[in-house]
Amino acid sequence: MKSYIKKNLSTVFFAAVLIVGLCIFLYPSVSNYLNGLKQSKAIADYNTALDSMTPEDYSSFWQAATLYNEKLASGVMDFNLTDEEMEEYNTILDPTGTGIIGYLEIENIGVNLPIYHGVEESVLSVGIGHLPGTSFPTGTASTHTVLSGHRGLPSAELLTNLDQMIEGDTFLLHIMDQVFAYEVDSINIVLPNETESLYIYDGEDYVTLVTCTPYGVNTHRLLVRGKRVDYNQEERLIITADATMYSTLTVAIFIAVPILFVIFIVFMIRTSKHFNKGK
Structure with missing residues (x-):
C-alpha cells in the first residue's frame, strides 16, 4: 500500500512540475494573445464611437x-x-x-x-x-x-x-x-x-x-x-483573416496541450490503480 501511495505521489509530483513548467513556457504567448484581444477591442470600440x-x-x-x-x-x-x-x-x-x-x-x-x-x-x-x-x-x-x-x-x-x-x-x-x-x-x-x-x-x-x-x-x-x-x-489590400485564424489556432493549441497532458496523467494514474488492484 505504501509503495502504491509513494508511486502515485511521485507521478502526481512529476506531472505537477511538468504542468507548471509548461504554463511558464506558454505564458508569454497566451498573455500576448490576450493582450492582443484587449488592444483589438480598444480599436474596435474607438472605430464604433467614431461612427456616431x-x-x-x-x-x-x-x-x-x-x-x-x-x-x-x-x-x-x-x-x-x-x-x-x-x-x-x-x-x-x-x-x-x-x-x-x-x-x-x-x-x-x-x-x-x-x-x-x-x-x-x-x-x-x-x-x-x-x-x-x-x-x-x-x-x-x-x-x-x-x-x-x-x-x-x-x-x-x-x-x-x-x-x-x-x-x-x-x-x-x-x-x-x-x-x-x-x-x-x-x-x-x-x-x-x-x-x-x-x-x-x-x-x-x-x-x-x-x-x-x-x-x-x-x-x-x-x-x-x-x-x-x-x-x-x-x-494596400490587406487580408487579415488568415493571420487572425493562425494566431487563434496557435493559442488554441497552446491551451489544449496542457489540458490534454493533464487528462493523460489522470488516465495513467487510474490505469495504474486498476493495474495494482489486479495484482
Whole structure:
C-alpha cells in the first residue's frame, strides 16, 4: 500500500512540475494573445464611437489639433508640460473620451496598437504612447509626432520587433476619419537625453517611433522616423483573416496541450490503480 501511495505521489509530483513548467513556457504567448484581444477591442470600440460623429465634430477636433501644432511649431518645444498645459493636451484628438488618439499599424512586423495620450507606464503596458510636447498627427507640414512603446515585455509584444524595420518601410496612423502613411527615412540609436532629432523641421511632416534598445538592456533609444507620403488604400489590400485564424489556432493549441497532458496523467494514474488492484 505504501509503495502504491509513494508511486502515485511521485507521478502526481512529476506531472505537477511538468504542468507548471509548461504554463511558464506558454505564458508569454497566451498573455500576448490576450493582450492582443484587449488592444483589438480598444480599436474596435474607438472605430464604433467614431461612427456616431458628425462632420462638424471631426472639423472641431482637427481644428483644435492644428492650432495646438501651430503653437508648438512657433515656439520652443518642451516635453515637460505644466498641469494647465497637460489639461489642454489631454483634450486634443480625444473624440471618445477614453484617451485614445487613434491607432498605429505596421504591417511588416504585425503591429496594430492603440495610441494613447501620454507615456505613463499604465499606457505603455497596453499600447503606444504619444509624447506630450510633440505634435499631434494631423497630416500637416511643420509637425513632428513622437510615439513611444515598450519592447520585450513578457505579457505583450508591442514594439518588440521595431528593430526589424528598414528604410523604405511604411507604417500607418489611423486618426479619426483619416489615415496617414509614413515611409521610414531615418533609423538612429541615441541616448535617452539626446532629443535633438525629435524637434520639428520646418515644412516637414514626420512621425518618430521610439523604443528602448538594446533588447533587455534598455540603455539607449531606437528612433525609427517616417516622412509622410501619399496613402492609397486601393494599393494596400490587406487580408487579415488568415493571420487572425493562425494566431487563434496557435493559442488554441497552446491551451489544449496542457489540458490534454493533464487528462493523460489522470488516465495513467487510474490505469495504474486498476493495474495494482489486479495484482
